[in-house]
Amino acid sequence: MAQRAAQIAGHLKKQGLLQGQVAIITGAAQGIGAEAARLFAEEGARVVISDIDAKKSQETADGINAAGGAALAVPGDLLSEDYIKELVRRAAEFGNGKIHIIVNNAGFTWDGVIHKITDKQWDTMLNLHAKAPFQLLRAAAPYFRVADGEPRNIVNISSTSGVHGNAGQANYAVAKAGVVGLTKTVAKEWGPKYGVRANTIAFGHILTRLTQAKEKGAFVQGPDGQKIALGIPGMTEAAAGADVYNDVPLRRAGTATEAASAILALASPLSSYITGQTIMVTGGRNM
Numbered sequence: 001m002a003q004r005a006a007q008i009a010g011h012l013k014k015q016g017l018l019q020g021q022v023a024i025i026t027g028a029a030q031g032i033g034a035e036a037a038r039l040f041a042e043e044g045a046r047v048v049i050s051d052i053d054a055k056k057s058q059e060t061a062d063g064i065n066a067a068g069g070a071a072l073a074v075p076g077d078l079l080s081e082d083y084i085k086e087l088v089r090r091a092a093e094f095g096n097g098k099i100h101i102i103v104n105n106a107g108f109t110w111d112g113v114i115h116k117i118t119d120k121q122w123d124t125m126l127n128l129h130a131k132a133p134f135q136l137l138r139a140a141a142p143y144f145r146v147a148d149g150e151p152r153n154i155v156n157i158s159s160t161s162g163v164h165g166n167a168g169q170a171n172y173a174v175a176k177a178g179v180v181g182l183t184k185t186v187a188k189e190w191g192p193k194y195g196v197r198a199n200t201i202a203f204g205h206i207l208t209r210l211t212q213a214k215e216k217g218a219f220v221q222g223p224d225g226q227k228i229a230l231g232i233p234g235m236t237e238a239a240a241g242a243d244v245y246n247d248v249p250l251r252r253a254g255t256a257t258e259a260a261s262a263i264l265a266l267a268s269p270l271s272s273y274i275t276g277q278t279i280m281v282t283g284g285r286n287m
C-alpha cells in the first residue's frame, strides 16, 4: 500500500508540465525566483537564471543541474537594456532558438513616504519593476510572436502594494500597478494571433530576504552602486508570532515554495484558458 502511494506520489510529481519549454526567470538567484526555477526544472523546463547576484545565480543553476535539471546562469543588472538584450540572446541560444516563458520577478523595495521620496528612489522602482519587464518583453518579442503551435507564457510579479497601495511605498506601488497594465496589454496584443498568455501574480507576505527583519542587514546594490537596505523594520519572529497576520485568513505568511508554485500553476498547461488575470497569492489578505 505504502509502495503504491509512493509510486503515485512520484508519478504525480513528475508530470513534466513544462517539458521541452525554455523559461527566463528574472530575480532567480534566491527567494521566490529561485524556487520557481527549481520547480520549473522539475517539470522539464530548461531554465535561464537572470539576476544581478552572479554568485548566487551560479549556485542556483549548479544546484538544478546537479539534480538532473537544465539551467543556465546569465547574471546581470536588469536596469541595463544591454544586459536585457544579452539575456534574450543567451536564452534563445540555450533554447535552440526558442523561448516559451518569461517570469518578470526581479525586484526589491526602496521605501519612503511621499513627502520624502527622492527622484532616484522613484525612477529606480519604476525602471526595475515596470520598464525592465517591458524591455524584456520587447527584446523577446521575436520569440513570442510566432505561431508554431507551442505554448508561450508570461507571468509578471506584482504585489498587494500594487493592487491596494501601501503607505511608504508610492514608488513600488505605482510600478507594481503598472505591471498589471503591462500584463493585460500584452495579453491583448499577443493573444489573438499567437496564443500568448500573460498573467500577473500579486503576492502578499512571502517569507524571503525582502520581508525578513531589516535588522538582519541584507542589502541590494542600487543604480549608483549604493547599498539599499532590505527588510521590514522590527519584523522579528516574536513580532511575526504576535499579531502581524491577524488580517490574513490563513494567519501566516507564505513560503517561497508556495509563491513559486502559483507561478508554475499559471505557466503550466493546467491554466491554458487563463490570461490577463491578476491572481492574489496572499493567504486571503485584503479579499
Ligand SMILES: NC(=O)c1ccc[n+]([C@@H]2O[C@H](COP(=O)([O-])OP(=O)(O)OC[C@H]3O[C@@H](n4cnc5c(N)ncnc54)[C@H](O)[C@@H]3O)[C@@H](O)[C@H]2O)c1
Pocket: 026, 027, 028, 029, 030, 031, 032, 033, 050, 051, 052, 053, 076, 077, 078, 079, 104, 105, 106, 107, 108, 109, 128, 157, 158, 159, 160, 202, 203, 204, 205, 206, 207, 208, 209, 210, 211, 220
Ligand atoms: N516577499 C514578498 O513578500 C513579496 C511580496 C510581494 C511582491 N514580491 C515581489 O516578488 C519578487 C521576488 O521577490 P523576493 O521576495 O523573492 O525577493 P528576493 O530578494 O529574495 O529576490 C529578488 C531577486 O531579485 C534580484 N534583483 C534585484 N535587483 C535586480 C536587478 N537590478 N537586476 C537583476 N536582478 C535583481 C535580487 O538579486 C534577488 O535575487 C519581487 O518582484 C518582489 O517585489 C515579494
